[in-house]
Amino acid sequence: MADAALKLEPVAETGAAPLLAVDNIEVVYNDVILVLRGLSLKVPKGQIVALLGSNGAGKSTTLKAISGLLKTEDGEITRGAVTFLGEKINGIEPDKIVRRGIFQVMEGRRIIADMTVLENLRLGAFTRHDNEVKSDIERVYEFFPRLRERTGLAGYLSGGEQQMLAIGRAMMARPKLILMDEPSMGLSPLMVKEVFAIIKKLNVELGVTILLVEQNARLALSVADYGYIMEQGKIVLDGTAQMLQTNEDVKEFYLGQGGGAERKSFKNLKSFKRRKRWL
Amino acid sequence: MQSQLLLQLIINGLIIGTLYGVVGMCFVLIYKASQVVNFAQGEFLLIGAWVCWWLLTAWNIPFFWGFLIAVVFMMAFGMAVQMVILRPLIGEPIISVIMVTIGMSIFFQALMKWMFGTFAQPFPPIFPVDKVNVLGLQVQTAYLMSTGVSLAIMAGFAWFFKYSKMGLAMRATAFSQQVAQSLGISVRQVFALSWGISAAVSAVAGVVVGMVNGVSSALSYFGIKVFPAVILGGLDSIFGAVVGGLIVGLLENLGQYVDSQYLKWGNLYEIIPFYVLIIILMIKPYGLFGTRDIERV
Numbered sequence: 001m002a003d004a005a006l007k008l009e010p011v012a013e014t015g016a017a018p019l020l021a022v023d024n025i026e027v028v029y030n031d032v033i034l035v036l037r038g039l040s041l042k043v044p045k046g047q048i049v050a051l052l053g054s055n056g057a058g059k060s061t062t063l064k065a066i067s068g069l070l071k072t073e074d075g076e077i078t079r080g081a082v083t084f085l086g087e088k089i090n091g092i093e094p095d096k097i098v099r100r101g102i103f104q105v106m107e108g109r110r111i112i113a114d115m116t117v118l119e120n121l122r123l124g125a126f127t128r129h130d131n132e133v134k135s136d137i138e139r140v141y142e143f144f145p146r147l148r149e150r151t152g153l154a155g156y157l158s159g160g161e162q163q164m165l166a167i168g169r170a171m172m173a174r175p176k177l178i179l180m181d182e183p184s185m186g187l188s189p190l191m192v193k194e195v196f197a198i199i200k201k202l203n204v205e206l207g208v209t210i211l212l213v214e215q216n217a218r219l220a221l222s223v224a225d226y227g228y229i230m231e232q233g234k235i236v237l238d239g240t241a242q243m244l245q246t247n248e249d250v251k252e253f254y255l256g257q258g259g260g261a262e263r264k265s266f267k268n269l270k271s272f273k274r275r276k277r278w279l
Numbered sequence: 280m281q282s283q284l285l286l287q288l289i290i291n292g293l294i295i296g297t298l299y300g301v302v303g304m305c306f307v308l309i310y311k312a313s314q315v316v317n318f319a320q321g322e323f324l325l326i327g328a329w330v331c332w333w334l335l336t337a338w339n340i341p342f343f344w345g346f347l348i349a350v351v352f353m354m355a356f357g358m359a360v361q362m363v364i365l366r367p368l369i370g371e372p373i374i375s376v377i378m379v380t381i382g383m384s385i386f387f388q389a390l391m392k393w394m395f396g397t398f399a400q401p402f403p404p405i406f407p408v409d410k411v412n413v414l415g416l417q418v419q420t421a422y423l424m425s426t427g428v429s430l431a432i433m434a435g436f437a438w439f440f441k442y443s444k445m446g447l448a449m450r451a452t453a454f455s456q457q458v459a460q461s462l463g464i465s466v467r468q469v470f471a472l473s474w475g476i477s478a479a480v481s482a483v484a485g486v487v488v489g490m491v492n493g494v495s496s497a498l499s500y501f502g503i504k505v506f507p508a509v510i511l512g513g514l515d516s517i518f519g520a521v522v523g524g525l526i527v528g529l530l531e532n533l534g535q536y537v538d539s540q541y542l543k544w545g546n547l548y549e550i551i552p553f554y555v556l557i558i559i560l561m562i563k564p565y566g567l568f569g570t571r572d573i574e575r576v
Contacts, residue, residue: 067461068460069457069460069461072456072457072460073457093460093465094460094461095460095463095464095465095466098461098462098463099463103461103463104461106457106458106461110455110457110458110461112450112451112454112455112458113454114450114454115447115450115451115454119447119450122444122447123447123448123451123462123464124462126444126447126448126462126463126464127462127463169462173462173463
């Protein structure tokens with residue numbers, strides 16, 4: 001099963017062109033550090049796609065390569081193409097990418113601590129010039145009723161509330177695609193569940209396409225339609241969420257369910273080239 | 280008589296203090312938005328005042344229009360300075376950027392001397408009366424106007440940063456350039472605009488001071504005077520800049536009172552803001568209103 005899933009073409013691929021296509025990109029930081037080595041993935045419209053992998057695999061880098069924020073960290077796409085709605089977007093300034101409809105919710109939430117909740121939400125709509133901002137703020141409050149009561153500075157919100165604000169801020173931009181980086185980071189298990197329920201709700205009720213990067217593979221796959229697993233800057237496995245949930249390797253390494261007796265050593269595995277721990 | 284003098288000095292201190300506050304806000308605006316310590320802030324006052332003076336005397340333009348043109352010109356000038364000189368320096372060490380702004384200060388000062396001469400030039404009379412009597416005190420009409428304008432500018436800043444989209448974008452950029460970009464804010468635009476606004480508002484202060492003292496390179500000392508004011512208030516606090524400006528303005532004048540009445544040292548006026556600056560920094564290293572980050576994980 002794992003071997004079948006190793007094909008480069010995603011199994012769930014339909015005939016229509018995907019909303020976002022990342023084609024064989026290579027990303028280099030500071031001109032020397034090669035982080036992504038030929039990564040490809042596709043995000044079909046209206047789906048939640050999960051991007052899973054261990055620390056340092058390059059998940060966040062992938063998201064930043066798509067949103068253009070790589071530039072702010074001295075990174076660069078040196079090869080390959082990122083295509084959104086049929087147009088190549090790599091090399092474009094990040095603020096212009098937001099205007100095209102891709103919004104990244106960064107790791108660690110990154111809400112503006114010295115502003116109020118309302119000001120954070122209004123900033124989410126920075127790129128918009130219509131007059132529906134007020135009604136959209138109401139909609140965010142309907143999604144997150146507890147944000148309405150918080151009138152102080154956003155920096156004093158709890159972690160979960162900050163994550164809600166970060167997602168609410170993304171909603172304010174009315175993006176076509178949200179890139180979500182580790183929404184569960186630093187949250188209590190209950191809060192994580194709540195946040196994931198909201199991510200699903202966003203996708204179902206508002207039709208937003210989501211590319212989700214997560215450490216918590218079990219939860220991510222429970223809401224996702226499709227999943228990619230990456231290691232050392234490459235996709236090593238992909239398939240529908242159901243397929244990945246039942247895959248033995250995924251079960252063992254990401255879902256914490258032990259395999260059989262023959263799976264005690266990493267070197268027996270062909271599909272997973274794990275970095276040796278002592279290196 | 281003594282208390283009359285004291286009162287007069289306090290009023291003077293508050294008037295000049297609001298001007299320091301306004302220039303301080305401009306300084307903080309640039310620092311907050313683009314992390315540049317602008318040592319050429321005083322030259323913005325100088326250039327603005329000279330341009331306005333030139334429009335009024337060489338072209339006989341009415342004051343209102345000359346003033347307006349000078350301010351608009353300085354807006355464009357500030358943006359041009361950022362785009363041409365400072366944009367290529369983004370990412371360079373802070374010391375290089377500081378050296379460049381010091382260089383700009385020297386260059387613009389020399390340029391102004393070359394273009395307009397080294398002598399102080401008086402503004403043509405703008406108000407029918409030079410001084411007005413406020414509660415028995417003589418106050419320069421220009422200063423009265425300056426206080427009005429300063430308060431209006433402060434209110435304008437408060438509104439701008441609280442309610443306007445661009446003001447919020449500037450605060451976001453000050454918080455984190457990466458976060459700002461992730462929200463679709465063009466950091467380049469924010470930088471240019473912050474320099475433009477800063478230069479334009481500084482020009483207003485330059486014209487006002489020029490109206491009272493005449494236009495000369497002495498105007499650029501404002502840029503140095505403003506330094507203790509903003510550090511006192513906290514380098515990253517716009518409100519702190521206003522309070523710091525008022526404190527420095529008051530201290531100068533009270534220093535002069537104490538000096539002329541009791542000490543007879545002769546130069547306490549110039550020095551006292553810096554003494555107080557040192558003392559406050561020893562007690563509160565972030566300034567009175569400077570913030571440390573809110574930390575909550």
